[in-house]
Structure formats: structure tokens, C-alpha cells
Amino acid sequence: MGPARRRPGPRGHGRGGQGPGVTRLRPLWWLTGPLAVVLAGVAGLAFGPVPLPPVAVAAEMLNLIPGIRLESGLDEREVAVLLRLRLPRVVLGLLVGAMLALAGAAYQGVFRNPLADPYLLGVAAGAGLAATAVIALDGPRALLPAAAFTGALAAIGLTYLLGAAGGRERSPAALILAGVAVAAFLEAGQTWLMQRHADDLREIYSWLLGRLATGGWSDVRMLLPYVLVTSVVVLLHRRELDVLTVGDEEAAGLGLHPRRSRLILVAAASLGTAAAVSVSGLIGFVGVIVPHTVRLLAGASYRAILPLSMLFGAAFLMLADLIARTAVAPAEVPIGVITALFGAPFFVLVLRTHRRVAL
Amino acid sequence: MAVARGRRTLAAIFAVVTLASGCASPDEPTPPAASAPSGAFPVTVGGVTLGERPDRIVSLSPTATEVLFAIGAGPQVVAVDDQSDYPSGVPVTDLSGFQPNAEAISAQSPDLVVIANDINGIVKALTTLRIPVYLAPAATSLDDAFRQWRELGTLTGHPADALVTQVGTEIDKLVADLPQRAEPLTYYYELGPELYSATSTTFVGALLGRAGLTNVADPADANAAAGGYPQLNQEFLVKANPDLIFLADVTCCAQSAATVAARPGWDTMTAVRTKQIVALDDDVASRWGPRVVDLVRAVTDAVAKVPA
Numbered sequence: 115m116g117p118a119r120r121r122p123g124p125r126g127h128g129r130g131g132q133g134p135g136v137t138r139l140r141p142l143w144w145l146t147g148p149l150a151v152v153l154a155g156v157a158g159l160a161f162g163p164v165p166l167p168p169v170a171v172a173a174e175m176l177n178l179i180p181g182i183r184l185e186s187g188l189d190e191r192e193v194a195v196l197l198r199l200r201l202p203r204v205v206l207g208l209l210v211g212a213m214l215a216l217a218g219a220a221y222q223g224v225f226r227n228p229l230a231d232p233y234l235l236g237v238a239a240g241a242g243l244a245a246t247a248v249i250a251l252d253g254p255r256a257l258l259p260a261a262a263f264t265g266a267l268a269a270i271g272l273t274y275l276l277g278a279a280g281g282r283e284r285s286p287a288a289l290i291l292a293g294v295a296v297a298a299f300l301e302a303g304q305t306w307l308m309q310r311h312a313d314d315l316r317e318i319y320s321w322l323l324g325r326l327a328t329g330g331w332s333d334v335r336m337l338l339p340y341v342l343v344t345s346v347v348v349l350l351h352r353r354e355l356d357v358l359t360v361g362d363e364e365a366a367g368l369g370l371h372p373r374r375s376r377l378i379l380v381a382a383a384s385l386g387t388a389a390a391v392s393v394s395g396l397i398g399f400v401g402v403i404v405p406h407t408v409r410l411l412a413g414a415s416y417r418a419i420l421p422l423s424m425l426f427g428a429a430f431l432m433l434a435d436l437i438a439r440t441a442v443a444p445a446e447v448p449i450g451v452i453t454a455l456f457g458a459p460f461f462v463l464v465l466r467t468h469r470r471v472a473l
Numbered sequence: 474m475a476v477a478r479g480r481r482t483l484a485a486i487f488a489v490v491t492l493a494s495g496c497a498s499p500d501e502p503t504p505p506a507a508s509a510p511s512g513a514f515p516v517t518v519g520g521v522t523l524g525e526r527p528d529r530i531v532s533l534s535p536t537a538t539e540v541l542f543a544i545g546a547g548p549q550v551v552a553v554d555d556q557s558d559y560p561s562g563v564p565v566t567d568l569s570g571f572q573p574n575a576e577a578i579s580a581q582s583p584d585l586v587v588i589a590n591d592i593n594g595i596v597k598a599l600t601t602l603r604i605p606v607y608l609a610p611a612a613t614s615l616d617d618a619f620r621q622w623r624e625l626g627t628l629t630g631h632p633a634d635a636l637v638t639q640v641g642t643e644i645d646k647l648v649a650d651l652p653q654r655a656e657p658l659t660y661y662y663e664l665g666p667e668l669y670s671a672t673s674t675t676f677v678g679a680l681l682g683r684a685g686l687t688n689v690a691d692p693a694d695a696n697a698a699a700g701g702y703p704q705l706n707q708e709f710l711v712k713a714n715p716d717l718i719f720l721a722d723v724t725c726c727a728q729s730a731a732t733v734a735a736r737p738g739w740d741t742m743t744a745v746r747t748k749q750i751v752a753l754d755d756d757v758a759s760r761w762g763p764r765v766v767d768l769v770r771a772v773t774d775a776v777a778k779v780p781a
Contacts, residue, residue, distance in 0.1 A: 164709060164712040191711055325667065327667065327707055
């Protein structure tokens with residue numbers, strides 16, 4: 115991060131001299147996103163710890179369409195496995211992945227920092243501390259989403275205040291540093307709580323490593339409204355994000371309200387992150403790796419980065435969850451472990467092959 | 474009960490003998506003075522050597538606390554960890570067996586420390602302070618538990634043989650009274666709502682195995698890489714369709730027959746349909762002390778109810 119670079123010019127991010135708004139996006143890339151989602155979704159439905167014949171899976175899927183009634187040959191428990199456990203889990207992976215990647219992309223734009231993601235800004239740590247407190251203090255588990263959301267907003271608020279403490283000029287680097295400090299502080303509190311409540315360690319730990327394992331459709335229903343609100347708000351601000359990358363003065367010169375746009379975007383991204391985190395636990399790396407990969411592949415414009423991040427984030431998490439539930443079946447691997455294990459090397463690979471447009 | 478009998482034994486011991494205790498704290502009532510009637514000190518067990526009967530025992534393991542009181546060594550126990558809650562009236566402190574602190578432990582001037590985990594080099598630290606430490610890690614079998622009880626008996630001067638015989642006999646009888654079945658019943662043993670379970674290689678799994686039950690979690694940790702405690706996949710559990718579900722996460726995590734039945738897809742399971750969901754006492758289910766009989770009884774009662 116280095117010392118604050120207050121006014122990065124058009125080249126400030128080292129984007130290889132590529133100005134914002136210059137869309138390199140070729141039509142081909144628009145196809146890859148939806149294709150990745152469909153392939154990951156089909157794979158997620160077809161495979162699992164309980165082997166189900168692909169034909170039967172396809173038949174049950176078609177049965178979801180009103181008016182169609184096919185005989186799949188699955189027994190009652192297998193149908194429950196497919197429609198009430200596997201399908202909602204795949205959908206949940208789609209929503210959480212899309213949300214974390216979109217939030218990461220939005221933070222990176224708002225804070226003009228390629229490293230910004232829900233983790234570095236303390237958002238996830240805030241949600242984590244609040245959720246840990248609910249578990250450790252034996253609060254009702256129904257409070258978990260609300261607590262995680264409150265913790266996330268409090269954390270980003272704190273980060274914002276601390277980052278702004280240096281003066282009226284908010285430098286992106288100061289914000290990130292504040293986020294790191296806030297995250298460290300909140301994680302310390304969480305560690306302390308965990309030590310005081312060793313009985314709850316398994317539950318807390320399981321949550322901290324992320325899981326799409328349990329909720330079923332109720333989690334999907336809980337998450338969906340937040341995903342819609344966040345997506346609409348962030349996607350509507352895609353132009354502002356492009357302009358913000360050139361700096362506040364330039365943005366103001368173009369007739370925008372940089373501070374207002376920032377506030378709206380941060381609130382929306384935090385809302386989406388908190389909602390995702392509250393149902394899935396902490397799943398790292400999606401928010402930073404996916405937008406970067408998209409940027410390296412498809413160019414620097416947020417008009418491309420935002421929607422493609424959502425699609426690739428969804429595909430990435432659906433595949434990560436497929437691995438999480440099949441790699442050591444019938445046991446589970448925490449999905450956070452998978453996203454880190456596969457995400458980080460994959461990212462390095464993309465970075466190496468596209469070095470000229472790196473960061 | 475074992476506890477009452479142990480206390481009677483202890484009272485008898487007190488009546489007879491006297492021993493000066495060099496390290497009792499001043500506010501302590503007349504030090505429980507005794508030399509073991511049956512135990513000839515010095516003794517050496519499990520790498521610990523005691524020159525004389527310990528009078529200031531610190532137990533940092535809830536199981537060890539239960540065992541110590543059951544064999545009659547309770548009055549010698551001056552401090553127990555924050556998780557020890559049985560029997561009632563144990564001298565609870567804020568000492569932690571999970572984050573043991575050598576200084577805080579030594580402040581109790583113990584002449585014997587019993588702990589279940591050698592975390593953060595605590596055994597070495599206490600040994601450096603010349604405080605004898607008996608390590609009693611989670612038992613892997615009933616025989617392993619019995620060995621620990623006997624060793625604690627030897628170390629404290631209160632032989633545990635009678636207790637071991639009694640508990641062993643009771644468990645054997647409970648198991649022997651079970652109806653014969655053509656097909657063994659299957660079960661899922663839940664440690665937490667995140668679907669952590671215990672395989673047959675664990676203490677509790679082995680115990681349930683004695684009751685003739687088949688553990689559906691066994692394939693999830695076939696090579697014991699997860700130490701016998703795998704996190705199960707929900708799809709797999711629904712498909713495995715156990716006949717019985719045992720909940721060891723009732724107190725910790727507010728699970729019940731109702732919450733289990735409400736989980737998506739679980740209503741298709743035999744155990745849920747036939748209402749064979751057994752709420753266990755979390756503490757009893759996670760310790761390897763004398764109350765293990767209560768655990769076996771809860772299991773065998775449930776098994777007996779399933780029509781053969």
C-alpha cells in the first residue's frame with residue numbers, strides 16, 4: 115500500500131496506461147460469465163456425496179417446471195437430498211459467491227485500492243465478532259444474521275471514521291490501513307471471547323471457516339432480498355465507480371458527488387457482505403480474487419467488472435462448495451479452506467499470465 | 474451411589490490418621506490429614522511419583538473432578554477448573570483447562586495437578602515448578618477410562634477398584650438386557666448442529682458399539698484422520714437414514730427432537746418418523762467419569778424401545 119497516494123491520475127493504479135471507461139470487453143467475455151454459472155450449477159447439482167443418476171437429476175429438475183411430471187426413479191429420501199438439500203445449497207453458493215465478489219469489486223472501486231475487500235476493511239471481522247458473541251453468550255441463533263449485519267456496519271463505520279481522522283481528505287490508503295487496524299482489534303475481541311467460551315469453540319470455528327452446509331431454502335429466502343438490493347444499487351453506480359477511479363476532483367468536475375456515491379456504494383456492499391456472511395460464515399478470498407481475475411481478463415471498466423464478478427463469483431463458489439462436500443465425502447471440508455486453497459494459486463496463475471495489466 | 478460410598482470411606486480415613494500438610498493455606502480449616510490406609514506411598518503411576526498422599530489437588534478436568542469425588546478423594550481437592558460442575562459443591566475457580574496458566578495453578582500450592590490436555594507446554598511448566606502433574610487425556614475406550622480411574626485412585630490413596638467393578642458390571646448388565654435383533658440398528662451421534670459426529674473409534678462410539686449399534690459416521694473418518702470426529706455431510710446423513718439419533722448438543726446448542734425434525738429433508742429419516750431422537754446430557758456424554766453409566770442407560774433405554 116505504501117504512503118498515501120492521494121491523487122492517483124488515470125495511471126495511478128498502474129493499469130498499464132489504460133484509462134477508465136475504455137472498455138476492452140469483447141463479446142466473448144460476456145458469454146463466459148453465464149456459461150461458467152450454468153456449468154458450475156449443473157456440476158453442483160449432478161455431483162454430491164450421495165450418487166444420483168444424472169438422468170434422474172435432470173428429470174427431477176424438469177419436474178420443477180409446472181405441468182411436467184416425469185418419473186425419475188428416485189426414492190423419497192433421494193428426492194429430499196436433491197431438492198431440499200443439494201439444490202438450495204447450489205443456489206446459496208450462487209448467491210453468496212455473487213454477493214462477495216460484487217462487494218469486493220465495489221470496495222476496490224470506491225477505495226481505489228485493488229486490495230480492498232470485505233476482509234481488509236474489517237467488515238467480515240465485525241460480522242464475525244458479532245456472530246461469535248451471539249454463539250458464545252448463548253443468544254438465540256435466529257439473531258445471527260441481524261447481529262452479523264450490525265457488526266459489519268459498525269466495523270465499516272469505525273473504519274470510515276478512523277480513516278477520515280487524518281483530515282478532511284480521505285485517502286484510500288488511510289482507509290485500508292484503518293480497516294486493517296479495525297479488523298485486528300475486532301479479531302482480538304473475538305479470540306478473547308472464544309477463549310472464554312471454549313465450549314462453543316466447535317460451533318464458532320465452524321462458522322468462521324464458512325459453510326453452506328445447513329440452512330436449506332430458508333437461508334436462500336433470507337439472503338435473496340439483500341442480494342437484489344445490493345446488486346441493483348451497485349450495478350446502477352457502475353459509471354460512478356469508473357469515474358471515481360480517476361480521483362475525486364475529476365469526478366466532481368464531471369458533475370458527480372464522489373462522497374455521496376462512496377457512501378451509497380459502501381453501504382450497499384456492506385449490506386450484501388453482512389447478509390452473505392450471516393448465512394454462510396466467513397468465506398475468504400472470493401471478494402478479492404474474483405474481481406481481480408475479471409479485471410485481468412476483461413479490462414478495467416466497472417461496467418464489465420461488476421456483472422462479470424457476480425457471475426464468476428457465483429460459479430467459483432458453487433464449484434468450491436462442490437469440492438467442499440465431495441472431496442472427503444461423506445465428511446465435509448469447510449468451504450473457506452477450499453476457496454483459499456484453490457483461489458490463491460489460481461489467482462497467481464492468472465497474475466503470471468497477464469502480468470502486463472497486473473494491479 | 475458411588476459418590477456417597479466414597480465419602481463414607483473418606484470419613485473413615487479421616488477418623489484414623491493425621492498428616493502434617495506443609496503447604497495448606499492459612500484460611501484452610503483443619504487440614505484433611507491422612508495417610509493412605511491402603512495406599513503405600515511413595516507411588517509412581519503414569520510417570521508421576523508422589524512421596525506422600527496429596528492433600529492439595531487441583532483438577533483441571535471435569536472428568537477427573539468427577540472421578541476424584543467418586544473415589545473419595547474429594548476433600549483433598551482444593552481447586553477445580555471453570556468447567557467442572559459435578560458433583561455440586563466442588564471448589565470451582567476460574568482456572569481453565571483449555572488455557573492453563575502455570576502461575577495461577579501454582580498459586581494454589583498444589584501437590585498434585587490433574588489435567589486432560591497438555592496445552593501450551595503446561596506439563597513441562599508445572600514440572601519445572603516441581604509440581605507433580607497427572608495427564609488424563611480423553612479416554613479412547615472404557616478400559617482406558619478405568620485405567621485412569623485406578624491410577625487416580627493410586628495417586629490419591631483411594632483405590633478405585635470397587636468403583637471400576639461396579640460401573641463395569643452395571644454397563645455389562647444394561648447391554649446384556651437388550652433384546653436380540655436380526656439386523657443391527659444404525660445411529661447418528663450429534664456433537665453439534667454443524668453435524669460434527671463421533672465414529673466408533675472414539676470413546677463414546679465404542680460405548681454405543683457395545684450396545685450393538687452401527688454408527689453411520691464411520692465411513693466419514695475411515696482412516697481416523699479426523700481423530701474420529703468428522704463433520705458429516707447433510708445429504709449423506711439423510712440418505713444414510715439412521716434408526717436412532719443421539720443428541721449431545723442439547724445444552725450447548727439448543728438442539729432437540731423438534732429442531733432436528735425441522736431441518737430440511739430430515740423428516741424423511743426413520744429416526745425422525747419413529748421419534749427415536751434421544752436428547753442426552755451434554756456433560757455426561759462428553760466425560761469419561763463414573764456417570765458414563767447414565768449415558769449407557771440413556772442409550773440402552775432408547776434402543777430397547779425400538780421394536781425388534
